[in-house]
Amino acid sequence: AQSVTQPDIHITVSEGASLELRCNYSYGATPYLFWYVQSPGQGLQLLLKYFSGDTLVQGIKGFEAEFKRSQSSFNLRKPSVHWSDAAEYFCAVAGGGADGLTFGKGTHLIIQP
């Protein structure tokens, strides 16, 4: 069965600093990979996705992620964070069927002024 690990439960970053959120997945074939963001009290919003092709994918709000098959990773990055980026971030994997996404447990991002 597929699984997703987000090793960091909480991350604190200063405003204007760079950000990297880690995600490792387990899946037998080439996975479909996603990052979602959840602002407090809100539903989830898709930041970016990887299906195939270029391993560096660009998303909304200035985020990007890099798929590294050799490391089974799909880390999310942003060169300069803003206070509005404070939220919960979820990495997810799908196997190509209709049985939905498998989510990691999430990383809570705190932005220091």
Next chain:
Amino acid sequence: NAGVTQTPKFQVLKTGQSMTLQCAQDMNHEYMSWYRQDPGMGLRLIHYSVGAGITDQGEVPNGYNVSRSTTEDFPLRLLSAAPSQTSVYFCASSYTGDLYEQYFGPGTRLTVT
């Protein structure tokens, strides 16, 4: 275009009571799903539907029923609520041609006492 709507936003039930969480979308999406979100657990798939009249179980279906009589609506029924069903419930929808670009509703926070 309201997107995915969920009602109610909050609900408190006593153990053994029944209720239905409502989900509706106005984007003509074929695929709809229900997830539950628990602290430190990420989101887990309860049930999903690939079209009207078709439903299937996800990772954690026990204690929940669904039906899909129209494309727009996908209600989730708790027949006999238990404290273990205290959670935040999210409904999501997508086109089957872009299965994983799911649009999430704002969630229903359910407490079972």
